Amino acid sequence: MLYSQTTPADKRRILREHLASGETLRFPGAFNPLSARLIEQHGFDGVYVSGAVIAADLGLPDVGLTTLSEVAGRGQQIARMTELPAIIDADTGFGEPMNVARTIQTLEDAGLAGCHIEDQVNPKRCGHLDGKSVVDENTAVGRIRAAVDARRDADFLIMARTDVRAIEGMDAAVDRARALVDAGADAIFPEAMRDLAEFEAMAAAVDVPILANMTEFGKSELFTVDQLRDAGVRIVIWPVSLLRIAMGAAGRALDELTTAGNLTGKLDQMQHRADLYDLVDYEGYARFDSSVFDFTLSTRQNESTDRD
Missing domain, CATH: 3.20.20.60 (Phosphoenolpyruvate-binding domains)
Structure with missing residues (x-):
């Protein structure tokens, strides 16, 4: 934590x-x-x-x-x-x-x-x-x-x-x-x-x-x-490699928003919310204070119906 x-x-x-x-x-x-x-x-x-x-x-x-x-x-x-x-x-x-x-x-x-x-x-x-x-x-x-x-x-x-x-x-x-x-x-x-x-x-x-x-x-x-x-x-x-890759991906995502109007076609290229929460150790904070992590994380299959 x-x-x-x-x-x-x-x-x-x-x-x-x-x-x-x-x-x-x-x-x-x-x-x-x-x-x-x-x-x-x-x-x-x-x-x-x-x-x-x-x-x-x-x-x-x-x-x-x-x-x-x-x-x-x-x-x-x-x-x-x-x-x-x-x-x-x-x-x-x-x-x-x-x-x-x-x-x-x-x-x-x-x-x-x-x-x-x-x-x-x-x-x-x-x-x-x-x-x-x-x-x-x-x-x-x-x-x-x-x-x-x-x-x-x-x-x-x-x-x-x-x-x-x-x-x-x-x-x-x-x-x-x-x-x-x-x-x-x-x-x-x-x-x-x-x-x-x-x-x-x-x-x-x-x-x-x-x-x-x-x-x-x-x-x-x-x-x-x-x-x-x-x-x-x-x-x-x-x-500079990771920055270049990240900025390249961001540019392609903005192009997708311009042409398609949403990013549904890019979901498989995104870091999943579950992976992000793991990386920032959300559960570690929960062990310290349960009030910050009192929900059930959605699965990858129903991620599209979940909200931030």
Whole structure:
């Protein structure tokens, strides 16, 4: 009932243990707290919170318009609704090194298990678009050092994302990744790798876990988890996938309403009310207070005659 029974400290410890075991962890992106519970229900290893998704949810492009308060607030809403560790996109850290330090402590307080800080110039843009710019190495290293110095829980995972590959090439990306590891990064997020060989090269170049971003319609081919595992990747994220699928389904439903005037033809594509009630643990609340669950839930067969 209510929020996660696993403490943030335990989630961080569990994440560290799983990474140390050499597993390849699967982190689909949650676009809201309910979808985080669905990710947990389907047996995944963790939940990813995308900055692009947070921006899109606000009707904004992913160009650095969201604030630390908005990102931390949504991260807290998601992290507290699942027993899984949640890692979040902290963009460039929301400012200079002192701002980065505040970002880390704010995200710790929000219950996240980790975050990544990137080396783009503000205003940033999606890592799979052209026209990106990155800061110099000293600035990138300074962000990560500030993040590490500010961390109060040693298990909070600080990942460094580098976008250098698309701008200066693979050799420069490897050099940048090594510098970020030397600055204290616990993992490296090499954005927009072109093929499995590039993931392999990055994994071989550093002695920390590598994250692979399997976003659709981007620069990277959509490799399978097994392929990425064999290439040395230890965390895989699908940051926007569930939002894209949900918005695609919503658009098709609106088309159906326009043409048919009702959604009878879409019932088999909807999450059933019984499944929703299970996901939000309606019966758990009933055990606490029977007055909130004093009815009999209809079966799937007569669902169409029931009302909300």
